Amino acid sequence: MTNDVDVAVVGAGIAGLTAARELSRAGLEVRVYEASERVAGRMASVRAGGSTIDTGAEQLSPRGYQATWELLGELGFRADDVPPIGHPIAIRRNGQVHNGFGSLRGLLTGAGMSVRARRDALRLRVPVDAERPERSSLGLTTVAELARRHHPEVRDYLLQPAASFCLWDVERSCAAVLLGMQRAVGDAANWRTYRDGMDAPCRRMAEQLDVVLGHPVREVVADRDRARLRTDAGEVTARQVLLCVPAPIAAELHANPPREEAEFLAASTFTSALKAAFPLQEPVQLPGRPYLLVTPRAEEDVLAGLVLDHVKHPGRVPAGRGLVTALPNHERTRELLGAPDAEVISQLAGAVRRYLPGVETGGAVVHRHPNALPEATPAALAALPRFRARPTGPVDYAGDWTTPRPYSEGAVRAAALAASRALSRLGSPLPV
Template sequence: MSPDVDVAVVGAGIAGLTAARELRRTGLDVRVYEAAERVGGRMATARVDGYAIDTGAEQISPRGYPATWDLLRRLDFRTADVPPIGNPIAMWRNGKAHLGFGSARGLLTGAGLSPRARLDVLRLPTRIDLDRPERSSLGDATVTELASRHHPDVHDYLLQPAASFCLWDPRRSSAAVLLGMQRAVGDTSTWRTYREGMDQPCRRMAAELDVVTGQPVSEVVSDGASARLRVGEDVITARQVLLCVPAPVAAALHANPPAAEAEFLTACTFTSAIKVAVPLHFPVALRGWPYLLITPRAEEDLLAGILFDHLKHPDRVPAGKGMVTAVVNAESTPELLAAPDHEVASRVTAAARRYVPVGGAAHVHRHTCALPECTPAALVALPGFRGRELGPVDYAGDWVELRPYSEGAVRTGALAASRTLSRLGSPIPA
């Protein structure tokens, strides 16, 4: 019996859509299944009364995103579609915002670091291959373990806040991956955003593809040379299935993965995230104010940071309006994840008022699987997973290479397409 489709892609985030688009270009019959009602995954954007609210990822850098920029060129993005944010990132310390976190300016001013801590920062490793983080001189050290070798400020006002920006608990996550990622993406003052929302690349790709939204897949079974998917009451057969979802979701869906794949899927744990967006009747913040205020655990119990969305680009909000988004830190997220929206909004906005006058209606967004933690256990299991054989079920996502930002998703989406073409015998490379 012939399969229903050549390739079934599970997940309409940027990884799944990148893979689907590459495969569709070669003439294969490709269908994408998305459990949510809209595309974008963790790069989704909600649009409410003229406000564009990024529910997940926030920015893109000119550095460290080569595959993403190549994709954007092929999607006909122009410079104006991905404008520079222009405003800096600040670190909150002792009741004041210290500008320049993660930038050249911060190297001079300290961005909240004491002079002694700045000297210790110069001792942090600078050469980490993000393609092979397991080979780093840092080994399997966590962020907390690395910080313990230095002045306390290096933990409290640099490494912990940087980990918190990834929604990580620094006691569990790899120092090598964190430092490698920071080096790769470069100066935060050069970061950019998508003018109309972070889902723009996904929306453009989805318009060219066969995407079925609101259709969760409940099981995927490798079946010799092909695979079967259970979609609602239906069973779909495909020559190839690509699981382009977070690792815990892929582990729950794939009924019979090979041992090396199962080991990495189990080790590749994710953190959760809660973001609360508050539309404002006026644009809070003065010119030169940071678009992101990082609130480290040493100063703040509940929040990881506050974003001034209207400073990312004025098209994100109605004329003359503003919007801020507060992000709950990794330690506090688990207790709030199942709480009702009104309770989350009340607690988060109360905490945010310490930094900015907010009030009124709030929009709560949750991601149960927000970002891969990149734990030492995942680093140990990564080489075996990387060497997996071609099979009827494969994977894409930022976790596949432990590169926890959208570049990792795009890269592995293209890689999954190439592996699929190799397995199916297509003479046309992705």
């Protein structure tokens, strides 16, 4: 197959589909190649047993997601398509559930920390620009290095649990990115979710685009004025290729990246994610009715957290039923990522019952993302300015890892930038 196109987009996650949509609207011939059999990537949702299960991303904020909300408006999403969750995030400490984690109110009222620790935590409110976190006073300081400057409770019940939300190793990831993200998105008490699953915007965009599913790209080679894609069905040539996949995959695919790109690709490592969704015969609750329970490493050696999906959005499950998703911490994720589903379910079911005694945990569904979230390491942050300054060539990139925003807003912003760079290079569609 040698179908020439203006732009070939590799990856049908929110970055790839957003970039493809922008370039298609500009009149270019765009085709999206997706290795899996469904769109949305790390925002994918699956439907099983009458439930909608988010395999990756869980929520979004009314703050810090400006590009995302603009995109949703253009796609025709209404307010009730992205309803507020309306329930808090809680943290577990000494056998007690404390609401208010991730919110200023929770910080002021305790959320599991002593008065002395809360006072010390206020020192974390340093100015950090989410767009340029490396320019903050924190520089390339890791989360662990920052934690060592503060009260132990700040480390154990604030910084480490917040980092575990990204499945980060606190010794490897930059504090400026974490604090910049928290400052941008604001109070977790205001978060929202998509009524029909986190994949809703991707599904809506894919309906309007030329998307080829189950079609992996094996290699991308940049020529002087175009690029070649090698697929199982043959070679495709394009005036522009956009690699809208996690950095480790982009590094494997791109055969001849320029030096400044290769350096950043190598530095942009990712964490892995593993989830097990347990259908319940009835909807259970935790004290205070949180939808998410954060389980700090100081108290729990298996889980990073529990999501009560039927609390997050009751319409996600059949009436009178429940759904709980267990997320192991990054250490246990590494151990279990390649294990059989039965072993994953057994270990996580035991952890779930510690917090929800007596629940039946049969029929669980396991989801894996080997490349789930950018780690935001000091090496990646140091290489980012040179990557930003790269010239536009026939192969370019989009994804949350190309910005210091390791969440879907970063992917949408990166897609808009990649589309703009492609248009500045191509200028106009191919002549018919």
